[in-house]
Amino acid sequence: MSVHSTQKRLMAPDIAAMKRRQPIVALTAYHAHTAAIADRYCDFLLVGDSLGMVMHGYETTVPVPLDLMIMHGRAVVRGARRALVVVDMPFGSYEESPAVAFRNCAKVMKETDCGAVKIEGGRRMAETIRYLVDRGIPVMSHIGLTPQSVNVIGGFKAQGRQREEWAAIEEDARQVAESGAFGIVLEAITEPLAARITASIPIPTIGIGASLACDGQILVMEDMLGLSPRVPRFVKKFGKVGEVIEDAIRTYAEDVRTRAFPTPEHTYAMQDGAPSKERRAPERVGANTGRATKKSKTPSSKA
Numbered sequence: 001m002s003v004h005s006t007q008k009r010l011m012a013p014d015i016a017a018m019k020r021r022q023p024i025v026a027l028t029a030y031h032a033h034t035a036a037i038a039d040r041y042c043d044f045l046l047v048g049d050s051l052g053m054v055m056h057g058y059e060t061t062v063p064v065p066l067d068l069m070i071m072h073g074r075a076v077v078r079g080a081r082r083a084l085v086v087v088d089m090p091f092g093s094y095e096e097s098p099a100v101a102f103r104n105c106a107k108v109m110k111e112t113d114c115g116a117v118k119i120e121g122g123r124r125m126a127e128t129i130r131y132l133v134d135r136g137i138p139v140m141s142h143i144g145l146t147p148q149s150v151n152v153i154g155g156f157k158a159q160g161r162q163r164e165e166w167a168a169i170e171e172d173a174r175q176v177a178e179s180g181a182f183g184i185v186l187e188a189i190t191e192p193l194a195a196r197i198t199a200s201i202p203i204p205t206i207g208i209g210a211s212l213a214c215d216g217q218i219l220v221m222e223d224m225l226g227l228s229p230r231v232p233r234f235v236k237k238f239g240k241v242g243e244v245i246e247d248a249i250r251t252y253a254e255d256v257r258t259r260a261f262p263t264p265e266h267t268y269a270m271q272d273g274a275p276s277k278e279r280r281a282p283e284r285v286g287a288n289t290g291r292a293t294k295k296s297k298t299p300s301s302k303a
């Protein structure tokens, strides 16, 4: 443990060791301030490539560039101090060969200081996972619905809803675990399949739309906050952040239009304390300290 902090940052093996001991709590995070809040409650934070859709308005995760993952990855690592930060490798940055994957994953780890990366794909990525782990890169796997393959699948569709599909997905899980992945995201699969996989592999399963049978859960933060306008069916909204934001912005707009904002409290005074002749509200003159006030508890006047 560092002499400078009382709490050590979790590492990939700490997450792996939580299997069957305690449920693993995870959320996506894309920026520093939300990462700092989620850090107090989550075991790991995923800088998901879903940020391309949520933050940048892309229709899928396919166009997300590596540099964007690095920018947001840095922000989340700066914001979080206890949680493991896992960065999603974007489409096109790791599939070509183990060597290309290593080069790009190493770049992400060096430039963000994250603790692990995540790559989509089961059996087809087994060799790459082994190659990365052998060279010092902790890898989280992601199987079931793999959104980077949306153009092959034909939509964001749940997987394993037919019994015949199970064997292939179970084999994906077995091989990525065998290859040294420290955890595995199961996305949009049915409960019996998630239960079979969770019981049969030694690494934790993190479900998103994959039932209670998993060792942990993850959601896209904006979805569970109630900020995303449209969400997948597996999302539970734990907040109404969209409404909170809209209320604040509506009130701000009203206050600007009615000239209720800014008040002297939100305005710089002259250093000599000389009162301004023009717009000073009479009841605030006596309260002038000659300094700008940093912060107000009331965000706006009541309409």
Ligand SMILES: Nc1nc(=O)c2c([nH]1)NC[C@@H]1CN(c3ccc(C(=O)N[C@@H](CCC(=O)O)C(=O)O)cc3)CN21
Binding pocket: 050, 053, 054, 061, 145, 147, 155, 156, 157, 158, 188, 209, 220, 223, 228, 231, 232, 233, 234
């Ligand atoms: N904001 C957000 N949240 C997510 O969970 C998320 C993203 N974005 N972007 C990347 C992927 C896409 N995800 C999704 C999106 C939709 C469904 C979904 O519920 N699909 C429906 C109908 C799909 C269809 O048939 O076209 C389903 O019943 O499976 C699942 C996962 C999950 N990921």
Ligand SMILES: CC(C)C(=O)C(=O)O
Binding pocket: 028, 046, 047, 048, 049, 050, 051, 088, 142, 185, 187, 208, 218, 219, 220
């Ligand atoms: C939803 C999680 C698992 C993800 O891959 C993402 O946010 O990109």
Ligand SMILES: [Mg+2]
Binding pocket: 048, 049, 050, 061, 088
């Ligand atoms: Mg992703």
